[in-house]
Amino acid sequence: xxxxxxxxxxxxxxxxxxxxxxxxxxxxxxxxxxxxxxxxxxxxxxxxxxxxxxxxxxxxxxxxxxxxxxxxxxxxxxxxxxxxxxxxxxxxxxxxxxxxxxxxxxxxxxxxxxxxxxxxxxxxxxxxxxxxxxxxxxxxxxxxxxxxxxxxxxxxxxxxxxxxxxxxxxxxxxxxxxxxxxxxxxxxxxxxxxxxxxxxxxxxxxxxxxxxxxxxxxxxxxxxxxxxxxxxxxxxxxxxxxxxxxxxxxxxxxxxxxxxxxxxxxxxxxxxxxxxxxxxxxxxxxxxxxxxxxxxxxxxxxxxxxxxxxxxxxxxxxxxxxxxxxxxxxxxxxxxxxxxxxxxxxxxxxxxxxxxxxxxxxxxxxxxxxxxxxxxxxxxxxxxxxxxxxxxxxxxxxxxxxxxxxxxxxxxxxxxxxxxxxxxxxxxxxxxxxxxxxxxxxxxxxxxxxxxxxxxxxxxxxxxxxxxxxxxxxxxxxxxxxxxxxxxxxxxxxxxxxxxxxxxxxxxxxxxxxxxxxxxxxxxxxxxxxxxxxxxxxxxxxxxxxxxxxxxxxxxxxxxxxxxxxxxxxxxxxxxxxxxxxxxxxxxxxxxxxxxxxxxxxxxxxxxxxxxxxxxxxxxxxxxxxxxxxxxxxxxxxxxxxxxxxxxxxxxxxxxxxxxxxxxxxxxxxxxxxxxxxxxxxxxxxxxxxxxxxxxxxxxxxxxxxxxxxxxxxxx
Amino acid sequence: xxxxxxxxxxxxxxxxxxxxxxxxxxxxxxxxxxxxxxxxxxxxxxxxxxxxxxxxxxxxxxxxxxxxxxxxxxxxxxxxxxxxxxxxxxxxxxxxxxxxxxxxxxxxxxxxxxxxxxxxxxxxxxxxxxxxxxxxxxxxxxxxxxxxxxxxxxxxxxxxxxxxxxxxxxxxxxxxxxxxxxxxxxxxxxxxxxxxxxxx
Numbered sequence: 078x079x080x081x082x083x084x085x086x087x088x089x090x091x092x093x094x095x096x097x098x099x100x101x102x103x104x105x106x107x108x109x110x111x112x113x114x115x116x117x118x119x120x121x122x123x124x125x126x127x128x129x130x131x132x133x134x135x136x137x138x139x140x141x142x143x144x145x146x147x148x149x150x151x152x153x154x155x156x157x158x159x160x161x162x163x164x165x166x167x168x169x170x171x172x173x174x175x176x177x178x179x180x181x182x183x184x185x186x187x188x189x190x191x192x193x194x195x196x197x198x199x200x201x202x203x204x205x206x207x208x209x210x211x212x213x214x215x216x217x218x219x220x221x222x223x224x225x226x227x228x229x230x231x232x233x234x235x236x237x238x239x240x241x242x243x244x245x246x247x248x249x250x251x252x253x254x255x256x257x258x259x260x261x262x263x264x265x266x267x268x269x270x271x272x273x274x275x276x277x278x279x280x281x282x283x284x285x286x287x288x289x290x291x292x293x294x295x296x297x298x299x300x301x302x303x304x305x306x307x308x309x310x311x312x313x314x315x316x317x318x319x320x321x322x323x324x325x326x327x328x329x330x331x332x333x334x335x336x337x338x339x340x341x342x343x344x345x346x347x348x349x350x351x352x353x354x355x356x357x358x359x360x361x362x363x364x365x366x367x368x369x370x371x372x373x374x375x376x377x378x379x380x381x382x383x384x385x386x387x388x389x390x391x392x393x394x395x396x397x398x399x400x401x402x403x404x405x406x407x408x409x410x411x412x413x414x415x416x417x418x419x420x421x422x423x424x425x426x427x428x429x430x431x432x433x434x435x436x437x438x439x440x441x442x443x444x445x446x447x448x449x450x451x452x453x454x455x456x457x458x459x460x461x462x463x464x465x466x467x468x469x470x471x472x473x474x475x476x477x478x479x480x481x482x483x484x485x486x487x488x489x490x491x492x493x494x495x496x497x498x499x500x501x502x503x504x505x506x507x508x509x510x511x512x513x514x515x516x517x518x519x520x521x522x523x524x525x526x527x528x529x530x531x532x533x534x535x536x537x538x539x540x541x542x543x544x545x546x547x548x549x550x551x552x553x554x555x556x557x558x559x560x561x562x563x564x565x566x567x568x569x570x571x572x573x574x575x576x577x578x579x580x581x582x583x584x585x586x587x588x589x590x591x592x593x594x595x596x597x598x599x600x601x602x603x604x605x606x607x608x609x610x611x612x613x614x615x616x617x618x619x620x621x622x623x624x625x626x627x628x629x630x631x632x633x634x635x636x637x638x639x640x641x642x643x644x645x646x647x648x649x650x651x652x653x654x655x656x657x658x659x660x661x662x663x664x665x666x667x668x669x670x671x672x673x674x675x676x677x678x679x680x681x682x683x684x685x686x687x688x689x690x691x692x693x694x695x696x697x698x699x700x701x702x703x704x705x706x707x708x709x710x711x712x713x714x715x716x717x718x719x720x721x722x723x724x725x726x727x728x729x730x731x732x733x734x735x736x737x738x739x740x741x742x743x744x745x746x747x748x749x750x751x752x753x754x755x756x757x758x759x760x761x762x763x764x765x766x767x768x769x770x771x772x773x774x775x776x777x778x779x780x781x782x783x784x785x786x787x788x789x790x791x792x793x
Numbered sequence: 794x795x796x797x798x799x800x801x802x803x804x805x806x807x808x809x810x811x812x813x814x815x816x817x818x819x820x821x822x823x824x825x826x827x828x829x830x831x832x833x834x835x836x837x838x839x840x841x842x843x844x845x846x847x848x849x850x851x852x853x854x855x856x857x858x859x860x861x862x863x864x865x866x867x868x869x870x871x872x873x874x875x876x877x878x879x880x881x882x883x884x885x886x887x888x889x890x891x892x893x894x895x896x897x898x899x900x901x902x903x904x905x906x907x908x909x910x911x912x913x914x915x916x917x918x919x920x921x922x923x924x925x926x927x928x929x930x931x932x933x934x935x936x937x938x939x940x941x942x943x944x945x946x947x948x949x950x951x952x953x954x955x956x957x958x959x960x961x962x963x964x965x966x967x968x969x970x971x972x973x974x975x976x977x978x979x980x981x982x983x984x985x986x987x988x989x990x991x992x993x
Binding site for chain 1: 817926929945950952953991
């Protein structure tokens with residue numbers, strides 16, 4: 078006893094000789110023998126490799142997991158690394174329950190191997206590299222003894238033979254719980270924490286519920302001594318355990334490690350990220366209001382971003398709608414519309430006003446319909462947000478055809494009398510008004526992908542309001558989009574300021590076909606992101622068939638028989654074109670992730686792990702169909718200077734792709750009061766002195782390299 | 794003694810189940826009456842109108858030794874008492890287990906360490922410990938002048954037995970006392986306590 082006390086009082090720093098290459102010696106009388114084993118002892122510039130932190134623990138003693146349970150403390154490692162080196166977060170093998178009556182601890186007996194990644198800088202100098210680490214580990218039986226030791230590693234030492242421990246690292250990483258992608262939620266029922274998840278069928282069938290144990294990564298979620306109750310019904314796994322001392326609402330996510338035996342007797346461990354159950358049966362009216370209240374208590378962070386007033390949201394909505402007019406796919410439609418207006422107003426000023434009104438009605442009606450659908454789907458429980466209609470490849474396919482047809486029309490392949498983009502003579506008639514209404518619908522359809530700046534805040538606000546107010550905000554957004562044309566139709570002075578109609582208008586119209594073609598190509602690319610090459614081929618065949626049908630219809634012969642035949646053929650090709658549309662998303666591919674080795678794809682678990690480390694974290698939420706996102710990515714993020722900036726500041730870069738529906742990303746957007754992309758969030762590094770992170774910051778919707786730099790370097 | 798551990802555990806479960814609800818931050822702190830090591834009677838409810846700090850301790854636990862060895866615990870006690878706080882150290886170690894001492898020894902340990910406290914209570918039965926669900930040494934509880942539990946958890950944000958971690962640590966107990974003194978809500982009312990398990 079006294080000998081142990083002495084050790085506790087006099088922590089002895091044990092240094093081993095630098096010549097011992099990658100191997101390390103340990104204190105002979107220590108209760109935990111620690112070794113550091115690098116994956117390889119020869120490292121190339123810029124290379125990332127794993128280090129195993131191997132603990133051999135004396136019999137009957139134990140060390141702790143990252144959440145130690147009721148008492149104890151996890152192992153700490155402090156690296157002293159040369160300039161430019163980076164250490165990743167510690168990876169912990171799945172723990173065991175270690176009862177310590179009447180308490181419960183989570184940790185390891187006999188042995189445990191932790192892993193940590195180290196990354197060498199690109200400008201790694203030649204010659205031997207010295208790395209050192211201070212390790213502090215608490216080892217307990219009846220009493221607890223802290224043990225301290227310093228370790229040295231020498232890499233790239235030309236004097237010694239290179240070592241390869243990758244087989245060992247592989248064995249160790251097999252014991253780290255795998256990150257599962259099972260959807261999971263948690264809620265509180267009668268003083269219990271209840272976690273529900275749906276594992277894949279073959280796994281759900283093989284889990285022995287009696288053997289199941291679970292370990293939350295954070296303290297206070299469960300009463301550690303209580304026993305979990307697990308049941309599997311219809312492939313749904315439900316785990317219940319007495320809740321802990323912290324209110325369940327304090328948890329934004331619950332990351333837990335599950336251990337279970339499969340029917341074949343094999344041990345399995347995996348990590349599960351559970352989200353608060355927002356569809357809790359507690360509310361007596363499961364409407365969007367109930368959702369809002371609930372998420373407001375669960376995520377106090379919401380308040381800062383949501384606190385724009387109704388008036389502010391209304392202004393932002395109108396302003397956002399106005400800016401939508403300048404988007405590349407909207408602009409040609411509107412220019413043509415504006416030109417046709419001038420023609421009309423010369424002769425019939427009253428009719429011009431009617432056109433303005435019916436166009437406005439078309440825009441507002443479409444916005445309200447889309448918003449109503451969105452609200453209905455959301456209250457029915459779908460995790461979706463603004464732009465959801467573009468997550469459906471069928472919708473994208475239809476938009477491709479639509480834009481393609483408009484382009485063909487603009488370039489003059491065919492005329493549509495009294496419909497979109499009408500510059501013909503018939504437009505003075507009544508049916509021109511319907512045309513104006515549908516131009517409004519069209520403008521809304523092509524505008525939806527471009528969530529313009531100012532709109533994000535208003536949309537986020539709108540979707541959390543009672544249905545009537547949300548609809549009002551969306552209607553105002555529509556009003557903003559319609560406003561320039563409406564104003565033009567009502568103020569003759571403005572019409573006079575427009576250029577005089579003439580032959581130049583036809584040439585201008587043809588010119589506008591090209592931005593339209595560009596927008597079409599972009600949408601085809603989006604479709605490629607969603608469905609791969611098969612989807613692209615289907616849509617291209619469809620486009621060829623459509624052009625064929627239009628060409629046929631244009632050349633109607635006088636002869637009745639031939640006229641019937643061409644019409645039939647045209648209809649068949651239109652039918653074929655529509656059926657060629659890819660029905661559903663097949664792949665979610667993230668080309669950005671492949672382009673840049675710096676970034677990783679987003680998951681709440683990954684974010685949580687990174688936030689537990691010390692490095693700053695940058696989160697980018699994007700989607701292939703979001704132009705603003707693409708422009709920001711290309712102009713401010715995926716450039717050499719920003720890449721260098723991220724590297725210099727050890728910024729961990731996570732990209733979330735919302736091209737297809739993803740509830741985890743929707744949840745993340747929700748927690749920042751947003752309902753659409755782009756969203757950029759920067760989490761500053763942990764302060765070395767206080768060990769705390771400063772409040773995360775939300776970047777503007779339009780980025781420049783300078784703005785990004787200001788945030789990363791802490792000037793904003 | 795160890796033979797009875799399962800039985801004690803069972804009893805503890807019965808005591809802690811209702812007590813868990815009782816010793817909840819933001820709710821009234823459970824009242825108790827006990828004899829101090831110097832032979833006086835300490836009753837929590839007699840101290841309404843004062844801030845009271847309860848400190849679970851075990852002089853042989855390395856985490857406790859970190860805070861007493863560096864003088865951090867004594868400094869915290871003095872700073873608190875200068876604000877009019879009543880400080881009570883409680884030892885819940887069962888007879889025969891680490892940290893269990895006689896009353897004279899307990900007083901000598903406090904005196905030798907230079908502890909600046911109002912009372913030391915030997916809670917051999919673990920009754921008060923279970924009442925508060927004290928898990929570790931140190932485990933700190935701050936009770937406000939109205940008898941409400943205002944803070945429960947660690948002494949600071951450095952869950953380590955390493956004496957080097959004392960410098961620059963954020964002391965949650967002093968922060969809670971300061972918040973209470975200035976009439977603000979306690980900014981961090983609950984943290985994970987760290988240290989050796991209480992030797993019930």
